[in-house]
Structures are given as structure tokens and as C-alpha cells.
Amino acid sequence: MPHKPIIAFAIGDPAAISPELAVRVLAKHDEESATLLVLGDARVLDRGLLHANLEDAGLAGTIARVRPEDIGTARPTRSVFVDLANCELDDVEIGVASVTGGRATLDNFRVALTAANEGFADAVYFTPFNKHAMRLGEGNYVDEIGFVNRTIGAERSGSEFNVLDEVWNARVTSHIPLAKVAESLNTDRIFRALQLTTEVMEGAGIQRPRIGVAALNPHAGDGRNFGTEDEDIIFPAVERAKAHQLAVEGPIPSDTVFVRAVKGEFDAVLTMFHDQGQIAMKLIGFDRGVTLIAGYPFPIATPAHGTAYDIAGKGIANDGAALKAIELATRLARPASEAPEITKTFADAVQGTRAAAANASISEGAPVH
Numbered sequence: 013m014p015h016k017p018i019i020a021f022a023i024g025d026p027a028a029i030s031p032e033l034a035v036r037v038l039a040k041h042d043e044e045s046a047t048l049l050v051l052g053d054a055r056v057l058d059r060g061l062l063h064a065n066l067e068d069a070g071l072a073g074t075i076a077r078v079r080p081e082d083i084g085t086a087r088p089t090r091s092v093f094v095d096l097a098n099c100e101l102d103d104v105e106i107g108v109a110s111v112t113g114g115r116a117t118l119d120n121f122r123v124a125l126t127a128a129n130e131g132f133a134d135a136v137y138f139t140p141f142n143k144h145a146m147r148l149g150e151g152n153y154v155d156e157i158g159f160v161n162r163t164i165g166a167e168r169s170g171s172e173f174n175v176l177d178e179v180w181n182a183r184v185t186s187h188i189p190l191a192k193v194a195e196s197l198n199t200d201r202i203f204r205a206l207q208l209t210t211e212v213m214e215g216a217g218i219q220r221p222r223i224g225v226a227a228l229n230p231h232a233g234d235g236r237n238f239g240t241e242d243e244d245i246i247f248p249a250v251e252r253a254k255a256h257q258l259a260v261e262g263p264i265p266s267d268t269v270f271v272r273a274v275k276g277e278f279d280a281v282l283t284m285f286h287d288q289g290q291i292a293m294k295l296i297g298f299d300r301g302v303t304l305i306a307g308y309p310f311p312i313a314t315p316a317h318g319t320a321y322d323i324a325g326k327g328i329a330n331d332g333a334a335l336k337a338i339e340l341a342t343r344l345a346r347p348a349s350e351a352p353e354i355t356k357t358f359a360d361a362v363q364g365t366r367a368a369a370a371n372a373s374i375s376e377g378a379p380v381h
Contacts, residue, residue: 019046020124021137023057024138025140027104029140032327033315036329041070043090047088051120052120053096075091078095085354086354109144118369123365126364130352135341135342154187155186157169157186170306175336176296176302179296180209181292182280183205184205184282186286194228199248205282206258209280215344216343247262300332311341311346
């Protein structure tokens with residue numbers, strides 16, 4: 013019998029389209045594909061049901077609602093909604109970032125990561141976050157990768173991938189100022205990114221993926237006329253990857269590498285910085301794109317688009333990317349045999365991760381709102 017993974021499902025920003033998308037995903041969920049451990053506030057789920065206005069709410073309308081202490085030390089055998097009771101909706105205006113919304117979002121994500129890290133789930137999925145709201149809720153928040161590292165005590169940082177059916181995008185640097193990109197690049201870092209991209213894509217069933225490596229400078233440096241990084245840093249990384257039998261080519265001018273990928277020459281493009289890939293991927297398939305965070309013991313997936321405050325509460329959110337993201341999380345989920353042994357109750361795990369977060373905020377001087 014095929015392994016049926018458990019997905020820790022964190023509901024995102026309560027002021028955004030996230031509750032509606034959560035409901036739409038639950039309404040279309042196939043219980044035979046995965047068991048969902050849905051995490052959030054029951055009031056937010058009910059708001060999502062109201063906004064989605066579905067004729068058939070499916071699992072969203074019938075899912076069992078439990079408390080953290082009801083989970084005990086066993087992995088769930090059916091999909092459940094865990095009410096974390098963490099979001100007072102009177103303090104959350106639709107379409108507006110808030111302290112309350114940011115804190116609830118972070119708590120949902122923190123608990124989802126903890127559930128996977130403690131063996132209760134095999135992958136993490138979330139509907140969209142709003143970084144401004146999350147920074148209002150927790151002053152030391154920077155981005156998802158830093159948050160994951162702190163929450164699970166990761167030994168190494170993961171990496172973000174943007175995924176479409178026709179092409180994947182991996183990146184060497186992510187949420188840093190453009191002015192710091194060149195100085196942050198080195199041959200080892202690019203080579204490791206190529207190794208991780210190959211590893212993750214093979215885990216998704218794409219054997220020996222063909223990777224086009226984007227140049228940093230216009231025209232790949234034009235023979236050192238427009239910069240030296242392409243010849244001195246990127247090219248050696250590509251050659252090292254080839255020596256390790258990876259299917260890579262580059263550096264390729266970034267204004268053509270995605271054209272070649274979409275035509276079928278490459279399965280993935282490795283870009284040097286965030287928007288070098290994001291702009292292309294969102295133009296190719298904004299409503300289908302998935303963001304995958306990989307390199308941890310379990311995968312983390314979410315729609316690649318944002319929180320769409322402008323259409324929140326209107327019942328018109330497109331669920332295409334949300335459905336693609338949970339499909340990918342299910343496909344890449346860690347085998348149950350590799351999950352750590354559960355050593356504490358779910359309630360104790362929740363209490364522990366919340367206490368650690370509170371202590372970290374105090375020690376790091378995070379602002380109190």
C-alpha cells in the first residue's frame with residue numbers, strides 16, 4: 013500500500029485571501045492522497061468558509077475540530093483541524109496588515125514546523141503570508157528560511173525554489189539587497205546550489221535534471237567587459253558540477269536562459285539573485301507557481317503569489333497555485349520511516365515551541381506591541 017503522508021497545514025494571514033484559499037483547498041482535498049493536520053484559529057477558518065461561499069465545502073465544512081491536547085503522541089489517522097485559538101478577529105481588518113494577524117500567522121507556521129520536526133507530519137504547507145504583518149507581530153522576523161532555522165534549530169539553511177510544470181527556478185542568494193549580491197557569490201556556494209537543485213528535483217521524480225545557470229552580468233560579462241564574476245566565479249562552479257556528472261550549462265545570459273528553458277532545453281534555471289528568477293517565473297505562470305523550501309528534513313510548500321489584500325474577502329481568489337503547492341508537498345513528503353520518533357505529546361511540543369519563541373523575542377530585544 014502506498015505511503016499516505018501527513019501534511020502540517022498552516023493557515024496564513026487572516027486579513028488576506030489565505031483563509032479563503034485554505035477552505036478551497038480543503039473543499040477539493042482527496043483524503044486518499046494525504047492526511048491533513050490543519051493549524052489555525054477556528055474563527056479564521058469560519059471566516060474563510062464565509063468568504064469562499066462554496067456550494068460544497070467538502071472537508072472544509074466537515075473536518076473534525078480538536079485542541080492540541082487531543083492529538084496526544086500519535087500521528088493523526090484522519091484529517092483534523094487543530095484550533096490554536098490565537099487570533100482575535102476583532103483586531104484584524106480585512107485587507108490590512110496587523111500585529112494580531114502577524115502573530116497568529118507566525119504561530120501557525122511555528123506549530124506546523126514543530127509538528128514536522130517532532131514526527132507528527134511529513135511535510136509543511138501554508139497559504140500565503142504577509143511579511144510586513146509578520147514583522148509587526150515579531151520584530152526579529154526577516155524571512156521564512158531564517159524563521160525555519162530558528163524554529164527547528166537547523167544545522168544548515170534550506171533554499172527556495174519556484175516551481176512550474178514546465179520549469180523550476182532555484183537561486184543562489186535570496187532576500188538580500190541587490191547591492192550585496194555580487195560579493196555574496198562564490199564558486200562553492202553556486203556548486204552547492206546545483207547539487208541541492210539536482211537532489212530535490214530527483215526527489216520529485218525528475219531524473220538527472222538539466223539545469224541552465226544564469227549569468228550575473230549582461231551578456232554573461234561580454235568577455236569581462238561587463239564584470240568578471242561570470243568567468244571567475246560562475247564558470248568554475250559549472251565546470252565542477254559537470255565533473256560530478258550533473259547536467260548543467262552556463263553561465264547563460266539571463267535575458268535568454270528562461271526562453272531556452274520554456275522551449276524545453278532545461279528543466280530548471282539557477283539564478284544568482286531573487287528577482288532574476290521571480291520576475292520570469294511569475295510572468296510564465298503567476299496563478300500556477302509554487303514556492304518550495306527544501307534542504308531540511310521535510311519539504312515546505314506554498315503558493316508563489318502573495319496575500320492579495322486587494323481582493324481579500326471577495327470570494328474570487330484563484331486556487332490554482334494553492335492546489336499545485338499542496339500536490340507538491342504531498343509528492344515530496346518525507347517517508348514515514350524517516351520521521352523522528354515522537355517523544356512528547358503534541359500539546360507539549362506546541363507549548364515548548366511557543367515558550368522558546370517568547371524567550372528568544374525577549375533576549376533579542378524584539379519590540380513589544
